[in-house]
Amino acid sequence: xxxxxxxxxxxxxSLPKTKKSLPLTTxxxxxxxxxxxxxxxxxxxTVQLDPLQLKSYLTSALSQFLGQTGTAxxxxxxxxxSSSAWVRLPRPDLAAFSAAIAAFPGISSGRERIVLKVEAxxxxxxxxxxRSKDGDDIWGx
Amino acid sequence: MxxxxxxxxxxxxxxxxxxxxxxxxxxxQPPSKGKPWTAFASQDFVYTADLILPQEVLExxxxxxxxxxxxxxxxxxxxxxxxxxTGDFFNSYIKQGNILMLSEGRRGIDNVFALKSGHLAxxxxxxxxxxxxLVGKPHGVKGRRGLKPRWIVxxxxxxxxxVKGKKGYDRLIYASKNAFSEPMTWLFYNAASTVPxxxxxxxxxxxxxxxxxxxxxxxxxxxxxxxPPTATTEHAARDELEDFSSEVYEWLSLVRLQxxxxxxxxxxxxxxxxxxxPDGSEPAKVCKISWRGFFSPSWTRQTMIDLITALxxxxxxxxxxxxxSKGLAGDNTECTFLRPxxxxxxxxxxxxxxxx
Numbered sequence: 001x002x003x004x005x006x007x008x009x010x011x012x013x014s015l016p017k018t019k020k021s022l023p024l025t026t027x028x029x030x031x032x033x034x035x036x037x038x039x040x041x042x043x044x045x046t047v048q049l050d051p052l053q054l055k056s057y058l059t060s061a062l063s064q065f066l067g068q069t070g071t072a073x074x075x076x077x078x079x080x081x082s083s084s085a086w087v088r089l090p091r092p093d094l095a096a097f098s099a100a101i102a103a104f105p106g107i108s109s110g111r112e113r114i115v116l117k118v119e120a121x122x123x124x125x126x127x128x129x130x131r132s133k134d135g136d137d138i139w140g141x
Numbered sequence: 142m143x144x145x146x147x148x149x150x151x152x153x154x155x156x157x158x159x160x161x162x163x164x165x166x167x168x169x170q171p172p173s174k175g176k177p178w179t180a181f182a183s184q185d186f187v188y189t190a191d192l193i194l195p196q197e198v199l200e201x202x203x204x205x206x207x208x209x210x211x212x213x214x215x216x217x218x219x220x221x222x223x224x225x226x227t228g229d230f231f232n233s234y235i236k237q238g239n240i241l242m243l244s245e246g247r248r249g250i251d252n253v254f255a256l257k258s259g260h261l262a263x264x265x266x267x268x269x270x271x272x273x274x275l276v277g278k279p280h281g282v283k284g285r286r287g288l289k290p291r292w293i294v295x296x297x298x299x300x301x302x303x304v305k306g307k308k309g310y311d312r313l314i315y316a317s318k319n320a321f322s323e324p325m326t327w328l329f330y331n332a333a334s335t336v337p338x339x340x341x342x343x344x345x346x347x348x349x350x351x352x353x354x355x356x357x358x359x360x361x362x363x364x365x366x367x368x369p370p371t372a373t374t375e376h377a378a379r380d381e382l383e384d385f386s387s388e389v390y391e392w393l394s395l396v397r398l399q400x401x402x403x404x405x406x407x408x409x410x411x412x413x414x415x416x417x418x419p420d421g422s423e424p425a426k427v428c429k430i431s432w433r434g435f436f437s438p439s440w441t442r443q444t445m446i447d448l449i450t451a452l453x454x455x456x457x458x459x460x461x462x463x464x465x466s467k468g469l470a471g472d473n474t475e476c477t478f479l480r481p482x483x484x485x486x487x488x489x490x491x492x493x494x495x496x497x
Contacts, residue, residue: 021175023161025382032156032387051413076414079400086398088416124154125394127475127493130189130433130463138434139217139245139326
């Protein structure tokens with residue numbers, strides 16, 4: 001009985017042909033495994049970020065704040081441009097990560113000081129990428 | 142586990158996934174009922190739109206969507222609220238036309254005004270709200286309601302009582318003169334097909350802007366399997382769809398981010414990133430087209446209809462739109478639509494929403 005009930009009513013070959021739009025399945029995604037964070041250089045500088053430098057910066061920041069536990073947070077570098085970077089990390093670690101970045105005074109590179117800040121963070125990358133920012137040129141003259 | 146609290150500030154967004162079938166789209170009778178159309182229509186002011194599609198159909202889209210006259214145009218203008226609510230502008234654009242306007246600022250911090258199809262919404266702090274002397278409702282976070290720090294005032298300007306001499310209108314004018322007298326930067330979009338003659342907007346010397354699409358062709362990406370799974374049992378189908386939609390959403394977002402991780406032959410060290418494209422990915426060329434500006438949801442719908450009619454029915458594509466930020470954390474709502482390959486009517490849709 002239950003097995004018969006469980007059969008998928010919509011195998012692909014016989015998707016209902018409708019004139020109207022028809023939702024077949026709706027679901028709310030469970031809390032995601034990962035969170036995403038957008039980091040930017042705090043001050044304009046001539047320093048160009050690169051993945052290795054970013055990784056070492058994040059490791060220093062996390063180890064200062066949380067010691068060995070902090071360095072164990074697995075961080076995936078998704079994209080690095082000259083002054084900003086996108087990283088992915090496990091969702092439960094996001095609060096610790098943001099706190100560590102905020103509390104870190106930065107590292108020196110030559111004469112310059114590199115300080116990163118968390119520009120935005122959240123669970124859904126798409127909504128973060130194209131959010132509107134302060135001082136956006138869309139409002140400009 | 143560290144003794145940190147769950148991230149309350151950052152976790153406000155929810156993602157709703159819909160898997161469904163769409164009826165035939167007739168451009169002469171633009172559809173408006175049911176998903177995905179209602180999801181796109183529920184966005185108020187669209188800020189960005191991203192289109193991802195296989196490289197081989199780029200030309201078909203270019204002919205249809207990227208012609209000069211199809212580029213959406215909006216305006217930037219400096220006006221005070223009083224200028225909007227009086228004179229020719231009020232009569233010809235608000236009482237008769239169909240316009241969208243949004244003032245500069247962040248909801249939740251600044252005083253922001255939004256005007257859509259004659260419906261004015263003012264997002265105010267407590268001081269401005271009390272100075273205005275208009276009737277509104279508390280707005281924003283539910284906690285600490287005793288302080289009621291933010292207020293929202295909503296007024297339907299199209300209502301027949303919104304004319305000179307009526308009490309409600311005169312109070313609004315009084316508020317606009319005394320509480321909101323300073324000029325603000327607005328974005329202006331005329332959703333009606335006609336422009337009044339003479340145009341009352343010219344008195345405020347608007348600057349015209351066009352949201353010219355930026356095209357990133359020839360991305361040598363590893364494209365995952367984009368066909369939603371079909372499992373035999375209802376329960377397994379939900380689980381599979383959950384996994385599938387999370388993975389594909391992440392992949393689509395990485396294409397939009399122009400990340401190198403999804404490229405074919407990306408050989409970053411696992412020490413730096415362990416992201417892996419979903420299993421069963423094949424190398425293919427994709428391209429990305431992005432618009433950024435100030436659009437109405439009707440533009441989104443027209444673009445979707447143009448896309449569906451211009452592309453061969455076997456081609457996959459993904460179209461996403463985001464709104465202007467709505468809250469303190471810069472949250473916005475986002476809709477991503479995916480039509481899988483080789484299935485004309487099927488679609489998958491992600492709606493990311495934050496609570497307001």
